[in-house]
Amino acid sequence: MTSPSDVADRRIVKSLYEQLVPIRALVHLVRNRLIREKGAAGWRSCYFQNYHTSRATTAFFELVEREASRLPEKPVKFLEWLHLHKLEEAGEETMFREDLLTLGYRNEQIDSSLPDEVILDMFGRQMALVVCKHPFALLGFLLVTECLPSNISAVQNEIASLGISPRAISTIRYHAKEDIQHREPIFDLIELYAKDQRIYELVYFAAASTLVGWGLFFDKVISNPKPQAG
Ligand SMILES: [Fe+2]
Numbered sequence: 001m002t003s004p005s006d007v008a009d010r011r012i013v014k015s016l017y018e019q020l021v022p023i024r025a026l027v028h029l030v031r032n033r034l035i036r037e038k039g040a041a042g043w044r045s046c047y048f049q050n051y052h053t054s055r056a057t058t059a060f061f062e063l064v065e066r067e068a069s070r071l072p073e074k075p076v077k078f079l080e081w082l083h084l085h086k087l088e089e090a091g092e093e094t095m096f097r098e099d100l101l102t103l104g105y106r107n108e109q110i111d112s113s114l115p116d117e118v119i120l121d122m123f124g125r126q127m128a129l130v131v132c133k134h135p136f137a138l139l140g141f142l143l144v145t146e147c148l149p150s151n152i153s154a155v156q157n158e159i160a161s162l163g164i165s166p167r168a169i170s171t172i173r174y175h176a177k178e179d180i181q182h183r184e185p186i187f188d189l190i191e192l193y194a195k196d197q198r199i200y201e202l203v204y205f206a207a208a209s210t211l212v213g214w215g216l217f218f219d220k221v222i223s224n225p226k227p228q229a230g
């Protein structure tokens, strides 16, 4: 369970990733079990929830921007980055939806579905951290959702073994390439703002909560006797 190779000279980011190793390892184990026991249906359930988090991300960024703009000392660098990052992430929902349609979901099914309640809890917690603690909690969420892009050959091997079409992972393929660039400014912001111990702890907590939320969801899918529709 390694940190990204480009964090060697980033002391704070490196420290956060080191602290997250046990949780990441545990979540990884649970996910492996899910794939072993639930196969393609389990994989599809996870991808469907990924779509939901992607769909909520634009609104989440708007919330963070509003909260950060209200701070007595405006975090100018953070707000400038967020403005650009919103543009970088715009349009992903459409790409994701295409993947879901390739996987066999129907538009009506996608539109009428809600995120799983475990994912809702995870996302709600992130929003509460932003509003009740500090908008920099977003950096913790992104440290694990945006800064650890998938190894594309591992994903390709996995879906091939599950009989899932390679055409269904255009969003993963896109992120594996683009997020290598997207994470650089996120790491820079963490180095800048998490020198403050309270921000460091908040970023860690937001990152750990995100991982735990996904781990709980994987566990729920494993325990579910029937494959989930969504
Ligand atoms: Fe993205």
Ligand SMILES: [Fe+2]
Binding pocket: 088, 089, 146, 178, 179, 182
């Ligand atoms: Fe990204």
